[in-house]
Amino acid sequence: MSEYKVALIGFGGVNRALAQLAAENNAKWQSELGFQLKIVGISDLHLGSVIRPEGLDLNALRNLPTEKGALAKLSGGSIDAATEHVIETSGADIVVEATFTNAVNGEPATSYCRLALSKGISVVTTNKGPVAFHAQALKREAAANGVHFEYEGAVMSGTPVIRLAKELLAGAELKGFEGILNGTSNFVLSSMESGLSFTEAVEKAQRLGYAEADPTADIEGHDVRLKVVILANELLGAKLKPADVPCKGIGDLTLQSIHDAAAANARWKLIGSASRMADGTVRASVEPKLLPLENSLAAVGDAINAVTFRTGVLGDVTVRGPGAGRVETAYALLADIISIHKAKVAQGK
Amino acid sequence: MSEYKVALIGFGGVNRALAQLAAENNAKWQSELGFQLKIVGISDLHLGSVIRPEGLDLNALRNLPTEKGALAKLSGGSIDAATEHVIETSGADIVVEATFTNAVNGEPATSYCRLALSKGISVVTTNKGPVAFHAQALKREAAANGVHFEYEGAVMSGTPVIRLAKELLAGAELKGFEGILNGTSNFVLSSMESGLSFTEAVEKAQRLGYAEADPTADIEGHDVRLKVVILANELLGAKLKPADVPCKGIGDLTLQSIHDAAAANARWKLIGSASRMADGTVRASVEPKLLPLENSLAAVGDAINAVTFRTGVLGDVTVRGPGAGRVETAYALLADIISIHKAKVAQGK
Numbered sequence: 001m002s003e004y005k006v007a008l009i010g011f012g013g014v015n016r017a018l019a020q021l022a023a024e025n026n027a028k029w030q031s032e033l034g035f036q037l038k039i040v041g042i043s044d045l046h047l048g049s050v051i052r053p054e055g056l057d058l059n060a061l062r063n064l065p066t067e068k069g070a071l072a073k074l075s076g077g078s079i080d081a082a083t084e085h086v087i088e089t090s091g092a093d094i095v096v097e098a099t100f101t102n103a104v105n106g107e108p109a110t111s112y113c114r115l116a117l118s119k120g121i122s123v124v125t126t127n128k129g130p131v132a133f134h135a136q137a138l139k140r141e142a143a144a145n146g147v148h149f150e151y152e153g154a155v156m157s158g159t160p161v162i163r164l165a166k167e168l169l170a171g172a173e174l175k176g177f178e179g180i181l182n183g184t185s186n187f188v189l190s191s192m193e194s195g196l197s198f199t200e201a202v203e204k205a206q207r208l209g210y211a212e213a214d215p216t217a218d219i220e221g222h223d224v225r226l227k228v229v230i231l232a233n234e235l236l237g238a239k240l241k242p243a244d245v246p247c248k249g250i251g252d253l254t255l256q257s258i259h260d261a262a263a264a265n266a267r268w269k270l271i272g273s274a275s276r277m278a279d280g281t282v283r284a285s286v287e288p289k290l291l292p293l294e295n296s297l298a299a300v301g302d303a304i305n306a307v308t309f310r311t312g313v314l315g316d317v318t319v320r321g322p323g324a325g326r327v328e329t330a331y332a333l334l335a336d337i338i339s340i341h342k343a344k345v346a347q348g349k
Numbered sequence: 350m351s352e353y354k355v356a357l358i359g360f361g362g363v364n365r366a367l368a369q370l371a372a373e374n375n376a377k378w379q380s381e382l383g384f385q386l387k388i389v390g391i392s393d394l395h396l397g398s399v400i401r402p403e404g405l406d407l408n409a410l411r412n413l414p415t416e417k418g419a420l421a422k423l424s425g426g427s428i429d430a431a432t433e434h435v436i437e438t439s440g441a442d443i444v445v446e447a448t449f450t451n452a453v454n455g456e457p458a459t460s461y462c463r464l465a466l467s468k469g470i471s472v473v474t475t476n477k478g479p480v481a482f483h484a485q486a487l488k489r490e491a492a493a494n495g496v497h498f499e500y501e502g503a504v505m506s507g508t509p510v511i512r513l514a515k516e517l518l519a520g521a522e523l524k525g526f527e528g529i530l531n532g533t534s535n536f537v538l539s540s541m542e543s544g545l546s547f548t549e550a551v552e553k554a555q556r557l558g559y560a561e562a563d564p565t566a567d568i569e570g571h572d573v574r575l576k577v578v579i580l581a582n583e584l585l586g587a588k589l590k591p592a593d594v595p596c597k598g599i600g601d602l603t604l605q606s607i608h609d610a611a612a613a614n615a616r617w618k619l620i621g622s623a624s625r626m627a628d629g630t631v632r633a634s635v636e637p638k639l640l641p642l643e644n645s646l647a648a649v650g651d652a653i654n655a656v657t658f659r660t661g662v663l664g665d666v667t668v669r670g671p672g673a674g675r676v677e678t679a680y681a682l683l684a685d686i687i688s689i690h691k692a693k694v695a696q697g698k
Contacts (some may be wrong), residue, residue, distance in 0.1 A: 001603075021662075025520075029520065032519075032520070033520055072417060096562075098367070157663075158521070158662065158663045159663065159666055160517035160518065160666075162515060163517050164509070164517060164668075167516075167517075168512050168516075168517070168684065169509065169511035170381075170684070170687055171374075171378065171381070171382055171680070171683050171687060172380060172507070172680060188396060208350060232363065264609070272615055288487075294648075294650060296648065296649075296669055298646075298648070299643075299647070299648035301643065301647065313370075313507065313676060313677070313680045313682055314506075314507045314508065314670060314671055314677050315670070315671055315677070316670065317508055317509075317668070317669070317670035317671075318667075318668070318669040318670065319513075319666065319667070319668050319669075320645055320666070320667040320668075320669070321663060321664070321665065321666035321667065322663055322664055322666075327662060328663050328664070331520070331521060331662045331663055334520050335517065335519070335520070343695065344660070345694065346695030346696060347695060347696075348696070
């Protein structure tokens, strides 16, 4: 039996869901997975911070108010987010980074990850920023310090696409992938197929909590572009930056074009893809594509995500599952910690 | 760098494809996966056997005739299949068992597996018989001898469904699964949707090499039933025997019922499924089910397979890919060997 001391950076929906999963399942994880989690520190820009080396009360965290400075009221708490201080002094074995995605340069999350790794603390994250911009450097930093940098949740939340391709399709000669990697834009397209205008569909997505108040990143493909970069760099050995990837969103698709597609037994989907070319380079793009209904991605509706891996040995392998959600994304963090635990057990530590 | 000495039991399509993959990729596997394969023995009921501790010429094996006793003509060869002798004396690290599936009791393959494991030799197999009837006992035998028993290819050939569910969905609270687990029957249903009668569709499947001369096991669901037992026992902790699972094939589906389904925006699919009940028992079945088109399995056509895992934490996760094929099934054996190699590396051996 092991116990991992974790520090949570960001205490929004995802890390709150992780704390709740731990509160509900720690005993079961101990028997079924071989470990449990103790939360020894939390840092949040809005809520403040708390350090508690002996472990916070997980049930109390479920009821933590969302008001500014709420963590300051706990013993060991402070009004200050004090992120570096929490990373350095909470005694964490694993830092769980789940702050906002900065699509310009991945900061400040990248610096938080780098600080933790440099101190010999493993990092698991769902944040696309550090991974899209700096995955290879952060993995090197982790390896140099004998720890781990894991980020399954950066693409398709808890649906295990990165590990599926990297671990379970090893040796299958991966040539490329294409995927529906953003639930909001896919929901908008599905809604337009049932007759809503683009504007009505976006509003519906906002009402249901799928779309942000500013839906630009989802609708214009910027979110997909980060995920394409992450997958292409990780799985195809590319060295892409987001700006290298041509990106076109769904904003130009009209109800007429959606209906024309249906009449032709096809569907418009926002597709992120990358392929290894004959010369070894990797070509990637984000754009709406007209898929015939027999394409395995065509039937993926609403906010569901899916990605098809094109392999030389197996042909196409498609995985389909949730692409977002608090609990679904928190599960990715658990999966990352399971991976760290397995490596530790295998090494007999 | 490691080299695994393998003995191939059965030298039909699948193990021939594995030998060919090794001939073409050994150098690449050495650099990318960290190992290569040396074939030190082969046993086949029809071809005879050969033992060559220094390794057989992989390129020569590609051109081995299919005539009776062909292995006897090689140096170290014999007209006798001599399976136990090959297992015991070839010096193999890994026995690759790919003989025919015996759906009654899993023999003689089970005895071959048990013999190898008892001698401290790992076993990888694509044979549903030993796995459906004796997976737990064979895994215990492997563990007791410090070796491995792996069988990813027993379900959906090289599409990594067993490891996906067992390793990558650990902690996601698997509640059950439903799948299209037989390509032949699915091809027949797809062909009937395009207007062929049941008999014409079966004949077409036979012409294309999807169906056996006697298609009973595919059409009547017996093949699916073995796979359901394997998945239910492995993933849901059931202790099912094939005879425990109610099984109904597609033989009663008429063109009329297929057309009625289409008119109702639905499709008939032969579904193998299992669910954990509230009392902890597992209920499994094989039967044609009428799926609405929005079900993620409804769009899976022709000889493709797919399985949907129902989880408490992530909801549904579906993986879709090839369910048969010589090379696709041989890849499953490679994936099993990769898994054995990883365990060895992690243990610092």
